[in-house]
Amino acid sequence: MYAIKVELKLNNKERTKMAQHAGFSRFIY
16 A cells, blocks of 8 residues: 555656656565
8 A cells, every 4th residue: 555655656756756766666665
């Protein structure tokens, strides 16, 4: 559920999504 919430938040910032996704992906997993 938390991962989904973060994904939605990042979805708003498509530009930072790639940069944040790399860091967030690690945190989620």
